[in-house]
Amino acid sequence: ILHLLYARFFHKLMRDEGLLSSDEPFKNLLTQGMVVADTYYRVLENGGKDWFNPADVELERDAKAKVISAKLKSDGLPVEIGGTEKMSKSKNNGVDPQSMIDQFGADTCRLFMMFASPPDMSCEWSDAGVEGANRFLRRVWRLAHNHVSQGTAGALDLASLDDEQKAVRRAIHLAIKQSSFDIGQHHKFNTAIAQVMTLMNVLEKAAQKTAQDRALLQEGLEAVALLLAPITPHISHQLWLELGHDDAIIDAQWPQVDEAALVQDSLTLVIQVNGKLRGQIEVPASASREEIEAAARSNENVLRFTEGLSIRKVIVVPGKLVNIVAN
Known part of the structure; x- marks a missing residue:
């Protein structure tokens, strides 16, 4: 709230001094949701609570993976499960991003947080979710590596695509269309990521035998790199270079939809x-x-x-x- 007030104050001050002509510094306000996580505590003699960080707590689960008890790793004694609340210093339920970055990389953390929920909704932190995001990026890298290792792909001949190749290309341009709409119109990065995941499922199953197949996969992988670039910039940049481009992906044009590819026979x-x-x-x-x-x-x-x-x-x-x- 205060940052918004400060920004408006200075903007109006510069307007009054004749340095600006507009009344407001922003056209739209997007209020982001909170990141929430589990809490654990022990009741003190004075009735207060001693909160413990989730990383210091060991959980016991039943056969259905439901948490049934928790204990502190340092002394092995039980702690109370306090439920899920927004991350805060007072509840000691924050997660150090650096430890996750050291383990998985910044792109994985960005992907998980932007996929977990829309930006205006609360996001529940999940170590399993972070691991899932990392597995997906490894899938992207593995498919691109296998493709690049087979040599440079040739140009795609749109006039000679068979039905299966047309279906693959339709999936590519459908992902471009939907992701562009989700990001550009609604800032829903989570659904944009889901579109890329759907496209990856298609590309992984696509044939890679002929020159046409490889040219089509090249187009698909380039689309994946470009669509993920605002979300996972580091791996996307490296993928872009590996796919044969000399310029940085941040300078590349956003992929354009070929409406003809979306037409179904x-x-x-x-x-x-x-x-x-x-x-x-x-x-x-x-x-x-x-x-x-x-x-x-x-x-x-x-x-x-x-x-x-x-x-x-x-x-x-x-x-x-x-x-x-x-x-």
Whole structure:
């Protein structure tokens, strides 16, 4: 609060002195959430509480990993579990970032904190979450290393992509589109990171046999590096160089969406009979409602599960599903 007041005061002072023409220093206020963590304590003789840092406490869990007791590592005696509260000196539940940085690197810590929750919501600190963020960055590095070790990738020939390659490229540009929107419009870094994770799942399963495959993977890895750059700048910069670029990633242009890559020739729709999943059909993206309904009615599973029944209604949700109501 005080920093905001100070900034506004000096801005208005400079305005009054004729140094500035605007009334306010900021166009928008984003109030970030608190980082919360578990607390542990012992009750003192005077009724007060002696708080212990989570790093100094050893937890005992049951078969379902639920915490059932805690004890101090230094003396082995039990401590009370105080619940989850915002990190503070008074509760001694802060986590030293330096120890995490020494163990995992700054990028891992940044990724975890920005993925754990939206910036305006509270973030619950989790050592397991930090380890998960580190595993994801290792996956990115491993895929890029394997790709680069096979030599320089050639140019991508968009005119000769097969259906599987088109699906991979669609995933690349869908991630670019969604991440750009999440970061640029809503500052939701957590959902932007989720888009990159989804893209990584696709890239890891993509073929790497032909020159086209490798050129497509090159495009995908470059997109991953660029989308992660605001969040994990160090590994992204190194990945950018390893992928064959001479300039720093901070000077690179934000990836642009190729809308043509998002166009689908066909759609896979889920089929339900009375609300229960019974299969799926593939139809042309341009198929009309009548054509989709006809394809659904003639599906083998639909015929089997509607045998002896009368179809009362066919509900088509464009691009998603067909639900057949029969009795």
